[in-house]
Amino acid sequence: MRKPLGAALLALAIAGAGAAPAVAAPVDTAGSFGKSVDTETAVSTVRDAVTSTTESLNQALNPSVRAVNFAGTVSLSNCSGSVVRFSDSEDDDPALVMTNGHCLETGMPGPGQVVVDRASSRSFGLLNASGSRVGTLRASKIAYGTMTDTDVAIYQLTTTYAQIKRSYNINALTMADTHPVAGTAITVASGYWKRLYNCNIDGFVYRLKEGDWTFKDSVRYTSACNTIGGTSGSPVIDQATNKVVAVNNTGNEDGQRCTVNNPCEVDESGNVTVRQGINYAQQSYQIPACFGVDNKLDLSASGCVLPKP
Helix, strand or coil: CCCCCCCHHHHHHHHCCCCCCCCCCCCCCCCCCCCCCCCCCHHHHHHHHHHHHHHHHHHHHCCCCCCCCCCCEEECCCCEEEEEECCCCCCCCEEEEEECHHHCCCCCCCCCCEEEEEECCCEEEEECCCCCEEEEEEEEEEEEEECCECCEEEEEEEEEHHHHHHHHCCCCEEECCCCCCCCCEEEEEECCCCEEEEEEEEEEEEEEEECCEEEEEEEEECCCCCCCCCCCCCEEEECCCCCEEEEEEEECCCCCCCECCECEEECCCCCEECCCCCEEEEECCCCHHHECHHHCECCCCCCCCCCCC
């Protein structure tokens, strides 16, 4: 899994001021996992900046691609994320931020470990539609976090949805509560890099194994979503509904088999497939059933299948 790169300063000099995103804060110990900050080279950073510009032009010229923007996404010190709500959330509920479990400031949860209701004062940079940082949001706690079966963390904030709307005129992204469909046009919106990746859901992976961790029913992207370090935790948005259907988390970088940063696909018969250069996300439709009135976590609620402590 991945978090951005020490070579970014050199890349800025090569690509030109304003052509590439800002450099991240110092990397923490989770920086080597999945799509969080890693040691990408300056060459790959320049290539990525060029690709981003090309994709933006393609989107402008192709009206069939829905214009998803950055409003409601957030940047973390080493990852991306988004302010999310459920279909039955109230405006005066404490707002929630979703990112990856491997992006937790407390370190990556081990296999079988679930973090619940742990105090946190982590800050998040809130972005507007154009990707400009307009404010800082702060957590009151980690409501939920795990890397078992999925790779997700949900933070509860000190502010409500109504307060965010009033202060910044930004709405939270709504999470879908149904399983996405293969072929769906999606956008991976990275608040860290302020970059949008457009592609389709290629299919679903019975088990995605990466090092000691195993994820269930993962989303596999088509190759156009060539996400890089720093995109961990980005919302995966259905272009037709503008709802969040998954959270971006990893990809096979080197063609290795089932190692960290090189997840492999395992089917129901145990057959292993390695797809170098292909990236993945974890579905989020299971999450709404685990939160009740006032956005309170309830892992015993009917229909809640998230792993429990």
